[in-house]
Amino acid sequence: MRCLRPLPPVLASAIVASALLVLCCDDARAQARDQYSASRNKMVDDLIAAEGITDERVLASLRATQRHLFVRPAMRPMAYLDQALDIGHRQTISPPFIVAYMTEVLDPQPEDRVLEIGTGSGYQAAVLSPLVANVYTIEIVEPLGKRAETLLKSLKYDNVHVKVGDGYQGWPEHAPFDKIIVTCSPENVPEPLVAQLREGGRMVIPLGERYQQVFYLLEKRDGQLEQTRLLPTLFVPMTGRAEDARSVLPDPLNPRLVNTGFEEDEDENGQADGWHYHRRATLDDSIAYTGSRSLRFENDTPSRAAHVLQGFPIDGSKVRSLEVRAAHRQRNIRAGGQKGEQPGIVIHYFDAQRLPIAQTAIGPWMTTQDQWQATTKTVNVPTQAREAIIQLGLNGAAGVLWTDDVTVRALP
Numbered sequence: 001m002r003c004l005r006p007l008p009p010v011l012a013s014a015i016v017a018s019a020l021l022v023l024c025c026d027d028a029r030a031q032a033r034d035q036y037s038a039s040r041n042k043m044v045d046d047l048i049a050a051e052g053i054t055d056e057r058v059l060a061s062l063r064a065t066q067r068h069l070f071v072r073p074a075m076r077p078m079a080y081l082d083q084a085l086d087i088g089h090r091q092t093i094s095p096p097f098i099v100a101y102m103t104e105v106l107d108p109q110p111e112d113r114v115l116e117i118g119t120g121s122g123y124q125a126a127v128l129s130p131l132v133a134n135v136y137t138i139e140i141v142e143p144l145g146k147r148a149e150t151l152l153k154s155l156k157y158d159n160v161h162v163k164v165g166d167g168y169q170g171w172p173e174h175a176p177f178d179k180i181i182v183t184c185s186p187e188n189v190p191e192p193l194v195a196q197l198r199e200g201g202r203m204v205i206p207l208g209e210r211y212q213q214v215f216y217l218l219e220k221r222d223g224q225l226e227q228t229r230l231l232p233t234l235f236v237p238m239t240g241r242a243e244d245a246r247s248v249l250p251d252p253l254n255p256r257l258v259n260t261g262f263e264e265d266e267d268e269n270g271q272a273d274g275w276h277y278h279r280r281a282t283l284d285d286s287i288a289y290t291g292s293r294s295l296r297f298e299n300d301t302p303s304r305a306a307h308v309l310q311g312f313p314i315d316g317s318k319v320r321s322l323e324v325r326a327a328h329r330q331r332n333i334r335a336g337g338q339k340g341e342q343p344g345i346v347i348h349y350f351d352a353q354r355l356p357i358a359q360t361a362i363g364p365w366m367t368t369q370d371q372w373q374a375t376t377k378t379v380n381v382p383t384q385a386r387e388a389i390i391q392l393g394l395n396g397a398a399g400v401l402w403t404d405d406v407t408v409r410a411l412p
Helices: 009-033 037-051 056-064 073-078 096-106 123-131 142-154 191-196
Strands: 085-088 091-093 113-118 134-139 160-164 177-182 197-209 212-221 224-233 281-284 294-299 307-313 321-334 344-350 356-362 373-380 387-393 398-410
Touching: 037 056, 037 096, 056 096, 056 123, 073 085, 085 142, 096 123, 096 177, 096 197, 096 212, 096 224, 113 123, 113 191, 123 134, 123 142, 123 160, 134 142, 142 160, 177 191, 191 197, 321 344, 356 373, 387 398
Parallel strands: 113 134, 113 177, 134 160, 177 197
Antiparallel strands: 085 091, 197 212, 212 224, 281 294, 294 398, 307 387, 321 373, 321 398, 344 356, 344 387
């Protein structure tokens, strides 16, 4: 057998240096092509790490995953904002913070086999890919699933396996799974997923009514699931029978909010039940307009988010106007640096395809008088509206705001 002769040290060093130079140049060219790298780092720093996500592996994966490739080309300028974006077929890609939060709660480990029930973008699977051994993702809408599979393969996510189907049935031929993550919202935990979770495994899943969901961490112990209630959230529904068979169906002719006086806090975490995406918002037992508490927003950095959200159904073809009422009290208010960054309410309307079509503002509440005021306003509803999200808070302003008795009702 012929042996290879070692290269002279000088020549070997030169070759290594040349190889490193090529790699560096390739990396520089790749970075130059990735015009969104700065936006991605800013997203992680300002919208994810600053909001409480601490797992360094999760943060590193979010910095590396090119989210703009998982949204429609027209949406790419918004890819690194912390919001859900339409990906077609009435589905959305989850906001980056939600992806980070669910991933951190899942506690992914390098040897894990993870089942992910997705809605079609493939982004959650891509974020999980470098953190675990294998990801099995089931996408519920065929055109989106095929597109996600093609994209994931082109980006060399070789440990991600994709199929299109009913996610609630799981993927039994690859079970059991160490972890399961569900990025759409069933009313109850699907039994096939329970059966396919290994003993000692974890599942993260949003559960509840169509517009009232809560994240749960489920851990399998002795064949049973131990439930830990986490944050309120809002997800798009699954398609098909599971959604149609809900025991509590939305009533788009009678839009309403829940926990309008902020009295309910079942898990006593200082956040109002029924409202999600709390940003610098806490319950205040020392001051109230009605009842025993109010919701307090406090922000000392202009243009930083300080708000809560709640979704509700509405049929704009029949409900043509809403009466919106809120009590508010503010102190040391300063508008943010961008247009519209003022305290108040913004109602965002969406059509049947969940595309944003309009928004209405109530406010701004800029008075510096530190006393309660009641505001009532009638607003028109777009005819195409089928869903809405109310955004309540400082909305980018600085200062302190208390709110209470926040309601919406359809006018005849």
